[in-house]
Amino acid sequence: xxxxxxxxxxxxxxxxxxxxxxxxxxxxxxxxxxxxxxxxxxxxxxxxxxxxxxxxxxxxxxxxxxxxxxxxxxxxxxxxxxxxxxxxxxxxxxxxxxxxxxxxxxxxxxxxxxxxxxxxxxxxxxxxxxxxxxxxxxxxxxxxxxxxxxxxxxxxxxxxxxxxxxxxxxxxxxxxxxxxxxxxxxxxxxxxxxxxxxxxxxxxxxxxxxxxxxxxxxxxxxxxxxxxxxxxxxxxxxxxxxxxxxxxxxxxxxxxxxxxxxxxxxx
Numbered sequence: 001x002x003x004x005x006x007x008x009x010x011x012x013x014x015x016x017x018x019x020x021x022x023x024x025x026x027x028x029x030x031x032x033x034x035x036x037x038x039x040x041x042x043x044x045x046x047x048x049x050x051x052x053x054x055x056x057x058x059x060x061x062x063x064x065x066x067x068x069x070x071x072x073x074x075x076x077x078x079x080x081x082x083x084x085x086x087x088x089x090x091x092x093x094x095x096x097x098x099x100x101x102x103x104x105x106x107x108x109x110x111x112x113x114x115x116x117x118x119x120x121x122x123x124x125x126x127x128x129x130x131x132x133x134x135x136x137x138x139x140x141x142x143x144x145x146x147x148x149x150x151x152x153x154x155x156x157x158x159x160x161x162x163x164x165x166x167x168x169x170x171x172x173x174x175x176x177x178x179x180x181x182x183x184x185x186x187x188x189x190x191x192x193x194x195x196x197x198x199x200x201x202x203x204x205x206x207x208x209x210x211x212x213x214x215x216x217x218x219x220x221x222x223x224x225x226x227x228x229x230x231x232x233x234x235x236x237x238x239x240x241x242x243x244x245x246x247x248x249x250x251x252x253x254x255x256x257x258x259x260x261x262x263x264x265x266x267x
Contacts, residue, residue, distance in 0.1 A: 004067035013229045019251035041110040069225040073191045078115040080177045092170035093129045097179040098195035100134040130168035133182040165208045173219045180228025189242035190228040210260045
């Protein structure tokens with residue numbers, strides 16, 4: 001993958017962050033004026049979003065998915081389905097998320113709570129899906145048939161006490177989607193209920209995934225997207241502190257992935 005950074009600003013939260021200003025090549029795409037995007041994405045909104053995402057990439061659809069994409073808070077996690085929809089080769093999807101995002105929609109519409117199921121049903125190139133850190137109670141609520149179409153991992157299945165990390169057995173190049181609500185709330189604040197992963201473990205997982213895919217299989221990570229911001233007017237928290245925490249995390253993630261890509265190019 002490359003280290004291009006794209007910022008999709010739906011809620012306006014990125015107007016209050018600065019991590020992407022460290023790299024003048026970052027692409028900031030304002031989406032605030034598009035209606036029909038919050039939690040659900042209607043057909044007109046999808047068309048306009050894809051138009052704005054793709055305007056700089058010419059005819060190479062695959063390049064849409066490459067790089068690092070920040071896609072606002074968890075209400076917009078369905079953007080991952082749009083990015084993976086641009087991948088034109090068999091791929092594995094790895095998701096870090098406190099929610100399985102496999103709820104069947106009430107209407108035939110793309111949603112933040114059902115985007116993984118949308119990928120399963122509508123993406124002809126996805127071969128295997130691995131969801132790490134999802135709440136077991138939410139997994140148990142899924143339709144039994146749908147539940148069998150993804151592999152779920154508790155944190156204990158991935159992070160061992162001796163420091164070893166068990167990675168998913170991916171069959172093809174990986175697209176990685178990260179929802180920061182998988183992290184502990186005392187480390188970062190998102191607009192959804194949260195899990196128990198630490199930032200250190202998340203960074204260690206990303207590093208292990210990048211390096212193992214390259215060293216063991218000769219494969220680059222296709223792309224990464226990251227959601228889980230707080231909201232500009234979020235209640236029951238100090239919004240300024242929440243924004244600052246997310247801003248710091250995002251900068252750390254950009255630098256972490258950038259360093260990994262550079263390191264692997266030298267291998």
